[in-house]
Amino acid sequence: MDNQKELQNFLKNEIKSRSLSLRELSKLTDIDHATLSKIINGKRIANLNHLKKLSESFGTELEQLLKMAGFTDSESDELKQTWKAVQKVVHELGGTDEEITYERVNQEIEVFKKRSQTISGKEKIRKEFKAKMEKTSGIGKYIDQLKAMYCHFLQGNGHPRDQILIGAALLYFIVTTDLLPDYLLPIGLLDDAFIVQVISQRLENKNLLL
Structure with missing residues (x-):
């Protein structure tokens, strides 16, 4: 054992x-x-x-x-493959030659998790989310998930760890220093969508974003 x-x-x-x-x-x-x-x-x-x-x-x-505990994480493997596909698209478009690993994505999430617990981080979400959303003018599941996250953030209900993860996703969406360049719109928003996907998989309550 x-x-x-x-x-x-x-x-x-x-x-x-x-x-x-x-x-x-x-x-x-x-x-x-x-x-x-x-x-x-x-x-x-x-x-x-x-x-x-x-x-x-x-x-x-x-x-x-x-x-x-030695469990195989097929979900993580699937997300890694998805991220590789995102990077391939960006490379083919000549957006960046930098290889950004899935581990780097997780590091970014940890940074924003810490920021989401600060007073300034929470205020930034409240003050800037709607403006960033209007500027994005996107549609689809990714945008719907972000809107659902924002509603849960304002309500402050649910598991504390869920609130921290949700705050991290919202801050990442708001902050412009993304892993992939935003000038590649709509490709530049792929990492935002990917971060939302990763975080939604980690939520304690998987039904939050349905």
Whole structure:
């Protein structure tokens, strides 16, 4: 059962850094303490339900815990292939020769997640989203998703992690320093649409944008 060794070490570090007992961790995660003990000691494999509860309790991305636990992430692979297709279109149009990896996309998301939790970030969304939307004048699922995200952002309801992810998508849409150049319209908006797609896959409540 060493295929979950990274997850075991993560849990041990979290227990130590948060000064938690096993029973306290059990209450925090709503996972039976005997089950937790077996997972931490490599005597039981953590399943998807366990990982979801750990993700919510620790504020850690589920995707990150899935990788630690040795799960294959077919969804991530599909998104990587989609991003490669986007880059191919841009290269063929002579937009940029720079190779921007899927990992770089995730780094950008992390930056905007942090900004979305600040007062200035939230104010920027409230003040500038509608103006950017009018300037874009787009239609389709991508625009509908952004509008739905904006409504949920204003309402402030739902899981806190969802709010952070939604804020990140909205800020990325508003800020002009995109991964791909906007002068390639409408190609320049492809990375905005891709970011929305990535974030929508990570939302705790998958029905938010339906």
